[in-house]
Amino acid sequence: MALAEAILVCLTDRPMSGYDLAKNFDASIGFFWRASHQQIYRELGKLRDKGLVESREISQSGKPNRIVHTITKDGKKALNLWSRKPNRMPSFKDELMAKFYALEYMDIDALKDQLTVRIDQHKSKLSQYHKIKERFYDGKKLNRNQIGKLFVLEMGIESEQTSIHNLNTLMEKLSDL
Amino acid sequence: MALAEAILVCLTDRPMSGYDLAKNFDASIGFFWRASHQQIYRELGKLRDKGLVESREISQSGKPNRIVHTITKDGKKALNLWSRKPNRMPSFKDELMAKFYALEYMDIDALKDQLTVRIDQHKSKLSQYHKIKERFYDGKKLNRNQIGKLFVLEMGIESEQTSIHNLNTLMEKLSDL
DNA sequence: GGCAACATGTAACTTGTTACATGATTCC
DNA sequence: GGAATCATGTAACAAGTTACATGTTGCC
Incomplete structure (x- = not known):
């Protein structure tokens, strides 16, 4: 729906x-x-x-x-x-993370490459969000609709940063294996 | 697939x-x-x-x-x-966040209630993850398969914490409106 | 000449959701 | 007596993916 x-x-x-x-x-x-x-x-x-x-x-x-x-x-x-209606559980699916769940059977070098790709994707999302924020929100007078979008955008920025940090940690751990 | x-x-x-x-x-x-x-x-x-x-x-x-x-x-x-195969973009869908994108037409009190529900859900996930970590991983010798699971579990903990923090911030912003 | 962007769509297929169906055991 | 847990499934429908189809303009 x-x-x-x-x-x-x-x-x-x-x-x-x-x-x-x-x-x-x-x-x-x-x-x-x-x-x-x-x-x-x-x-x-x-x-x-x-x-x-x-x-x-x-x-x-x-x-x-x-x-x-x-x-x-x-x-x-x-x-x-x-x-006013309750929300469904947010759906989240990530193949790359699923792969870590059976490390024994995985090709570790391939996973490292995939991690690199993923980190780059998050970085480009992050810079995209920053650009949108600067361009449309920073220092502007905002109506209620725009304020809601800004809230979500700021959450998006936070969550991309966390993802990048976590994936970098994961990469280090994988390299130390 | x-x-x-x-x-x-x-x-x-x-x-x-x-x-x-x-x-x-x-x-x-x-x-x-x-x-x-x-x-x-x-x-x-x-x-x-x-x-x-x-x-x-x-x-x-x-x-x-x-x-x-x-x-x-x-x-x-x-x-x-x-x-060894490349991954699809992780799929992520969240109705509650989508609602913030058209705040003007939303029932703000209803959204606050929904935020509270969501925060509680993340908190219970977080404590569940902590229990799993203590019970099956902390202070144990781990094989490669288990190590992979621990990595993901630790990411899960980080990301639940970030979600709780972000949603609390969102709640404050909504109340200040 | 080839590729990207603009712009809309159909067809076939795979995934995911909701509702229904059955039937025993255990706990309150 | 009623609800929850154990345990497996079907049917119908909604949502999402992949491939195909068409045709222009503008850039390198």
Whole structure:
């Protein structure tokens, strides 16, 4: 159910096309929700059927036409309703960590390479978050919606830093083996 | 694909029934992989078909019979192969955090209650991890398999602590709003 | 000429969730 | 008498992944 809400949440910011949403998921809400463009297009269809978003096509010369989706009043009501419902356990899945659970059967050098890759990914996320913070939040007057995003962004920064630290420790331990 | 491997990883410890696995997922590997018992039973059927586990029924008086699954040589080979493959991006989904992304439309008091629930869940995870550490790892001689598990467990402890800290901060910010 | 970005989608498949179903034993 | 634990499963549905499909503009 919650992909629908994640999309609605994004659309409270501004009307967006499926393509915009897919990129937006990677850039901002992607810290706590991921979705591929196929999923997003499918879900947008359902949201339109339920009247939670309104879609209109915008002609563009050269490029293909965009279909821009706007959240409706019913969509906003749905968000408020959702806010009062209890949450599912956050889902978290990490293959790399699972591999450490059977170290005896693993190729240790391969794991080290994979750790390096993972650490780099977290570093690039971290610098991305820092850039977003500087650009859109630091020293700006913020409304309630923006403040919520800033809170989550700051948590994202903390949690990326912790991940990098923990993975570096793991790498050292693996090397000392 | 990786649920199969998560199950195999658990079975490197000792042969287990579907029921054992479901509980084990919650207690230990659950930090980085979750699965319901329905998923586990379905996947065990596939693993048996591929010859990666062997299953035999054990009669019990009173209780229903258990079907105990043991990892085979092919299963161990599959794990080693897996260890050399690159990992997917870890998947992470959190409804509660998503809600902060559209604060304007949310019921703030409801969110505070949900934050309290979440913090308690992390606290109970943390104390569970501490107990496991004391009981099975502290002051013990460990083989390579156990060392890997300890590494991950220590990461789990760190990351629960960070979560609790971050969520408390979030709660304060929400109250100051 | 080739690749990336823009832009939307379908089809087939695998995973994950929810609800249902059975039935004994133990504890309160 | 009722709930929890032990133990295994099916069926239906929702969510997520992978591969395919199309066609333009702009950059190197």
